[in-house]
Amino acid sequence: MPRTTHPSTHPPLPPTTEDDRVSWLRLLRSRRVGPATFHRLLAEHGSAEAALAALPEVARAAGVPDYSPCPLGVAEAELRAGQAIGAQLLTSADAAFPPALRDIPDCPPLLWIMGDAALLARPMIALVGARNASSLGTRMARSLAADLSARGYLIVSGLARGIDTAAHLGSLETGTIAVMAGGIDVIYPAENTKLAGDILATGLRLSEQPIGLIPQARHFPSRNRLVSGLARAVVVVEAAAKSGSLITARTALDQGREVMAVPGHPIDARASGCNMLIRDGATLIRNAEDVIEALPQAPIPKAAPQPELPRAPSSASSLRDIASLHTQILNRLGPSPLAEDQLIRDLATPAHRIAPALLDLELDGRITRHPGGLLALAP
Numbered sequence: 085m086p087r088t089t090h091p092s093t094h095p096p097l098p099p100t101t102e103d104d105r106v107s108w109l110r111l112l113r114s115r116r117v118g119p120a121t122f123h124r125l126l127a128e129h130g131s132a133e134a135a136l137a138a139l140p141e142v143a144r145a146a147g148v149p150d151y152s153p154c155p156l157g158v159a160e161a162e163l164r165a166g167q168a169i170g171a172q173l174l175t176s177a178d179a180a181f182p183p184a185l186r187d188i189p190d191c192p193p194l195l196w197i198m199g200d201a202a203l204l205a206r207p208m209i210a211l212v213g214a215r216n217a218s219s220l221g222t223r224m225a226r227s228l229a230a231d232l233s234a235r236g237y238l239i240v241s242g243l244a245r246g247i248d249t250a251a252h253l254g255s256l257e258t259g260t261i262a263v264m265a266g267g268i269d270v271i272y273p274a275e276n277t278k279l280a281g282d283i284l285a286t287g288l289r290l291s292e293q294p295i296g297l298i299p300q301a302r303h304f305p306s307r308n309r310l311v312s313g314l315a316r317a318v319v320v321v322e323a324a325a326k327s328g329s330l331i332t333a334r335t336a337l338d339q340g341r342e343v344m345a346v347p348g349h350p351i352d353a354r355a356s357g358c359n360m361l362i363r364d365g366a367t368l369i370r371n372a373e374d375v376i377e378a379l380p381q382a383p384i385p386k387a388a389p390q391p392e393l394p395r396a397p398s399s400a401s402s403l404r405d406i407a408s409l410h411t412q413i414l415n416r417l418g419p420s421p422l423a424e425d426q427l428i429r430d431l432a433t434p435a436h437r438i439a440p441a442l443l444d445l446e447l448d449g450r451i452t453r454h455p456g457g458l459l460a461l462a463p
Contacts, residue, residue, distance in 0.1 A: 099132070099175050106159050107132035108175055112193050113154040113162070113294065114139060116463055119190040126193075146419075165295040169269050171198045180204060188313040188339050192292040196268040199288030203259050206238040209375065210315035210336075212308075212329045213247025214322040214354050221322035221354065222250040224346055228319065229254030231372035240314050242307055243280060243289075245273055247321045247329075252279060256286065261314065264291040265307040266299030304328060305335075305449040312336035316379055319369055320345045323357030330357045333366070334444055337407035344369045344378060364403050409433070409441045414461065417451060421458035 099105045111132045112122050117139075125135035125142075136153045143151030166173055174181050174195045182204040185191050197204075209232055211225055229239045229251045239255035241248040243262040252260045262283050266272055268291040271280045283289060292310065293303065311332060312318050318336040320343070323329035333343045344367040348355020362368050367378040409431075416422070416430055428438050442459065445451045452462045 099177065104132065105173060105175065106156065106163065107136060108194060109159040109162060109173070110154040110156065111135055111139075113159060115151070115154075116143070116148070118463070119192055119292075122193045123191070162295050166196055166268075169198070169295070171196045171268055171295070172201065174201070182314055184208070184315070185310065185313050188309065190309065191313075192310065195290055195292055196295065197288055197290050198268055199284045200259065200286070201288070203238055203261065203288050206259075207236070208238045208240045208261065208315045210240040210311050210318045210332075211247065211251035211321060212241060212311060212318060212323075212332050213320055214324065214327065214329065215244050215246040215248075216354065217246035217250070217322050218352070218354055221247060221346075221348075225250035225321045226254035228321070228346075228369075228372055228375070229260070232375060233258040233260075235372060235376060240311055242304075242311055243272070243276055245275065249276060249279065251321075252283060252287075256282060258286065260287040262287070262289045263307055263310045263314070264289060264299070265293070265303040267291060267293050267295045267297040269295055270298055272299050302449055305331060308332040309335050309339075312341055313339055315341060317342035317344055317375065319375060320358050320361060320366075322346070322348060322354045323361075324353055325356040325360060327357050330361070331444065333361060334403075334406060334410070337403050338410055342367070342378060342380060343403060344375060346370075361403070364406075366403060406441065406444075409437065410445060413438070413441060413445060414450065417459055417461045419460055419463070421454045421460045424457045424459055427459060 099108050111117060111125065117125070126132060129135040129138055139153045140151045163173065174197055176186060176191055176193050180201045181195070211229055213221060213225060217225070225247045233239055233255040238259055238261060239251050240261045240263060241251040243252065243264060252262060260283060262280065264270070268289055271277045280289060290310070292306070308328060308331060312335050318333055318341055320329050320333055336343050343361060345358040345361040346369045347362055348358055350359065367374070369375055412431055413427070416427055424442070428435050431438065442451065446453060450462055452460050454460060
């Protein structure tokens, strides 16, 4: 749908009744409506109900005839399914909604949670890494998680096998948050079914996806942005040179979070991504004390550019440059395809720098390639 910039002068109305929550759910589950479009429609029309009424005309103006929003029955069925498993639906206007997520550009309008909602107010650190982690890597992740938990930090990870599993196990006793790529009731991988159940005793499971949704590849980048968005810092324990963990690290930079990495042996492919991050300025982590010392003392910054404190010459300038380039590319692109050559000319940046940034954004699901060398923002 077209990007418009005509927000209402009135703030969006928070959902105060069950009907309002159904309307929020219908709007978000409607075809071609993602988090950014949802918030834009809510700002323009003042309420989800008004936005739903306007959607067919908005779609028609965008060249999508015969558009119908998500049916009422579908949203009501999802609410009933959530209630049946004991899940709670949070909106971004609710007091219990994690405040850190409100700062990210694509804040999820709705979250399904299961467990202790009070944990969402605690300071969090994300631990991520390889699924095929080494024995040393899993021991490091578990130790870091346990030590950081003992110092009052809540550990966030993605419930994947390997480093994620070790991070949850290390912080299970004091509470951990598992961010899920599919529905909150769909445990993936299945081998973590017991762990997912144990997390509910002291921690929390969280997902923005519909109840019952089986995760697919495109859902994991969206999940990763929530993992980094919840946290004050992202610590990468083991990661290959091309991995989802590195995408999470770059997303964290885009969100204004700190990025840290545990070094590994130079010839171990599972550590190559971490070593690259450190080479480019990420904080080297040996233990929990290193993480705590590197944390910013101020509250989590917003994703918009902020003045940076003076750093030593070995600072994360390269990583910050990458994040800045990502922002410039996204600002230049829109729903209408643009030639890659034209984008390069507009940015006045060498093609060898643009190409890897475009690949990052494509893997992250934020841009789409069209035939003929054309690029556009992902719908």
